[in-house]
Amino acid sequence: MTEPLFPQRSVGIVGYGAYVPRYRLPASEISRVWHGGYAGHPVQEKAVAGPDEDTFTMALEAARNALARAGVSAEALRAVWVGSESHPYAVKPTGTLLADALGAAPSVQAGDWEFACKAGTEAMVAAIGLVGSGMADYALVVGADTAQGRPGDALEFTAASGAAAFVLGPAENALARILATYSYVTDTPDFWRREGEKYPAHGQRFTGEPAYFHHITQAAKGLLEALDMTPQDFTYAVFHQPNTKFPQRVAKMLGFTPEQIAPGLLVPRIGNTYSASALIGLTAILDVAQPGDRIFVTSFGSGAGSDAFALEVTEAILERRDRAPHTEDYIARRTEIDYGLYVRYRGKLAE
Amino acid sequence: MELARHWRLKKQRYALQGEVCPHCQTKIFPPRDICPACKQEARTDHTFSGRGKVVAFTVVTQPPKGYEAQAPYVVALVELEEGPRVTAQLTDLGDEEPYIGMPVEMVTRKLRTVEGERGIIVYGYKFRPRLTVAQRA
Ligand SMILES: [Zn+2]
Numbered sequence: 104m105t106e107p108l109f110p111q112r113s114v115g116i117v118g119y120g121a122y123v124p125r126y127r128l129p130a131s132e133i134s135r136v137w138h139g140g141y142a143g144h145p146v147q148e149k150a151v152a153g154p155d156e157d158t159f160t161m162a163l164e165a166a167r168n169a170l171a172r173a174g175v176s177a178e179a180l181r182a183v184w185v186g187s188e189s190h191p192y193a194v195k196p197t198g199t200l201l202a203d204a205l206g207a208a209p210s211v212q213a214g215d216w217e218f219a220c221k222a223g224t225e226a227m228v229a230a231i232g233l234v235g236s237g238m239a240d241y242a243l244v245v246g247a248d249t250a251q252g253r254p255g256d257a258l259e260f261t262a263a264s265g266a267a268a269f270v271l272g273p274a275e276n277a278l279a280r281i282l283a284t285y286s287y288v289t290d291t292p293d294f295w296r297r298e299g300e301k302y303p304a305h306g307q308r309f310t311g312e313p314a315y316f317h318h319i320t321q322a323a324k325g326l327l328e329a330l331d332m333t334p335q336d337f338t339y340a341v342f343h344q345p346n347t348k349f350p351q352r353v354a355k356m357l358g359f360t361p362e363q364i365a366p367g368l369l370v371p372r373i374g375n376t377y378s379a380s381a382l383i384g385l386t387a388i389l390d391v392a393q394p395g396d397r398i399f400v401t402s403f404g405s406g407a408g409s410d411a412f413a414l415e416v417t418e419a420i421l422e423r424r425d426r427a428p429h430t431e432d433y434i435a436r437r438t439e440i441d442y443g444l445y446v447r448y449r450g451k452l453a454e
Numbered sequence: 455m456e457l458a459r460h461w462r463l464k465k466q467r468y469a470l471q472g473e474v475c476p477h478c479q480t481k482i483f484p485p486r487d488i489c490p491a492c493k494q495e496a497r498t499d500h501t502f503s504g505r506g507k508v509v510a511f512t513v514v515t516q517p518p519k520g521y522e523a524q525a526p527y528v529v530a531l532v533e534l535e536e537g538p539r540v541t542a543q544l545t546d547l548g549d550e551e552p553y554i555g556m557p558v559e560m561v562t563r564k565l566r567t568v569e570g571e572r573g574i575i576v577y578g579y580k581f582r583p584r585l586t587v588a589q590r591a
Contacts, residue, residue: 125546154524154544156561160577163468163562191575198578204468204562425590432587438548448524 104400107283107329108228110235112366115243115277117175118270118423120168121386122161123373123433126151130260132439136442137255140251145346149263149374151440154448156264157191159200162247165268166205168427169243172278173270177206180270181239182230183213186222189249190215201245211334212453220343221293222246223267223378228284228410230271241272248377253302254451261346263374267382270414278419279389279398281412285326287318288408295406305405314407315345319353322409323401327357330413334358337413338396341367341384343403345375359399366391372434387430394418467578469561470502472538504560504582505584506534511544511552520566520576528552532581534586546582 128151130144152161162185170177183202190197198213207213212233216226223246230242247266252258274280293314296303319342327333334340340359342350347370354364367384376383381402388398393416400412446452465471472483475496480489482496489496511530514521521527528544530552544565545554558581565578 125548153546153563153578155543155565157564157575160561160563203464204577206465428587429590430583432585435588436585 107282107285107326108193108231110231112235112237112238113274113280114148114231114271115234115274115280115417116269116389117272117277118169118171118173119278119386119389120165120170120172120268120427121433122247122266123150123376123430124152124161124264125436125438126440126445126448127151127437128440128442129362132442132445133260137259142260142342145348145397146374147371148439149261150265150376151445151448152264156247156249158185158187158189158266159191159197160250162187162197162201162245162264162268163204165247166201166243166245167385169268169270170205170247171427172423173241173272174426175239175241175270175272176422179241180205180207180211180243182233182242182244183207183211184216184226184230184243185214185245185247186216186218186224187247188217188219188222188377189251189368193295196436199297205243207243213412218251218408219265219404219406220345220375220377220380221408221410222243223377223382224400224402224410226269227269227285227402231281231284234271234273241270241449244271244383246378246380248379249449250377251449254446256302258303258305261370261375263376265373265376265379265383267379269382269387276419277417278423279392279414279416281414283326283330284410284412285322286408286410287322287325289318291318291405291407293405293407310350314405315343315349315403316353316356318407319343319401320356320404322411323357323399326411326413332413334360334363335401336397337363337399339366339388339392340364340399341381341388342401343381343409344368344370344384345380345403347371369430369434383430389416389420390424390429390431392416392420394420470504470534470540470560470579472500474498474500476510481534481538482485483534483538483540502534502536502560506532506558506581508544508554508556508558509533509539510554520568523567530558530581532558543579543580544582550583558582558586559584
């Protein structure tokens with residue numbers, strides 16, 4: 104059944120916020136240390152969290168930005184949901200830390216979502232249901248990660264840190280209305296991390312065609328068909344960004360142009376921020392979008408699945424977007440580090 | 455009442471939740487329920503903007519237990535734009551040297567861990583160089 108999901112009452116994004124840490128590790132540094140300088144570079148560089156940052160602290164800054172744009176008080180939130188594969192605790196929710204630090208606790212749903220890189224968009228679909236059913240007026244969803252690759256693994260080039268947060272609420276108060284969503288999931292062994300393991304493993308053969316491309320195209324086509332729309336009906340599009348080539352290729356497969364994906368294609372400069380990846384791209388698009396623009400979003404999470412969203416920007420974007428730093432402000436704040444400092448900042452010596 | 459007090463302490467640690475004196479408008483941090491300026495009762499909550507400037511700083515190379523992971527680090531006396539002065543770590547300095555008068559803003563970060571990798575993580579406020587926001591038309 105490729106029926107898209109429509110809530111009973113119309114829902115939208117009321118506020119959004121991003122966070123990108125200051126430090127950058129160039130791909131050339133990883134190549135120098137592990138590949139004698141001969142490796143190809145899937146990104147130019149990646150964003151690295153500082154030694155006092157984690158998924159909670161990054162989620163908090165993104166959430167503060169989202170609430171500032173929304174103009175909604177933290178007490179108005181009825182859910183604080185954090186999607187990540189790098190929660191600071193194995194047991195003890197990031198959601199309660201965040202709800203408390205924001206001032207949303209104690210009368211609130213708070214919890215963590217896990218689905219590799221699509222945990223944040225999975226939480227977003229649930230929040231659409233919560234607000235769309237009338238159970239809540241406002242819900243906060245965050246995608247945040249401090250992703251780790253085993254030293255020397257190909258993933259180390261791209262595994263990056265960042266966060267994106269969204270306050271969802273009634274469409275009449277939204278800066279972007281959500282037209283519909285559609286999700287597509289299967290059991291696919293492309294990438295996993297067993298309980299207690301520090302670094303993930305991946306099935307090389309499964310990462311491209313049967314995982315990333317299959318799920319994104321199925322979710323995206325399902326939503327487009329159900330809405331009776333084509334890529335030409337959208338001003339912008341953003342797809343999950345594990346490296347620079349995959350989102351470019353999947354956009355082309357679906358019929359989106361390089362111009363449509365350009366503002367949201369942040370991966371060459373910040374790396375793959377996992378649960379934040381497609382969502383942080385969406386924040387960069389909202390920073391430049393105009394009322395009436397339509398935005399197509401499709402995430403991907405290993406294991407595997409994709410969530411597709413169709414959005415339409417409203418007049419409210421104009422007065423709200425400068426209430427918090429733009430995503431490009433964070434990207435412009437850049438200090439390059441070498442591999443040694445990276446190893447220390449990310450605790451890679453503490454095996 | 456105990457619960458309320460607990461909440462307020464937490465808010466004060468994660469963000470800069472203080473008080474404003476209803477009599478003379480003095481902004482108070484940390485909250486102490488008595489106005490330091492006019493000595494009258496002051497219990498009205500006030501959330502500080504988080505912006506301020508460095509008025510003194512020192513580099514800590516011999517950190518106390520629990521703070522080793524981030525050493526060496528800079529501890530600064532920050533004057534908030536509302537008046538009060540607070541002592542906190544500076545973070546995200548990158549390649550910038552701290553200086554007297556440096557504009558900073560509050561962020562919430564990991565302060566330390568209790569019992570290393572097994573224990574609880576303690577979060578609290580620090581200050582970073584103020585983020586540069588591009589001028590927009
Ligand atoms: Zn007073």
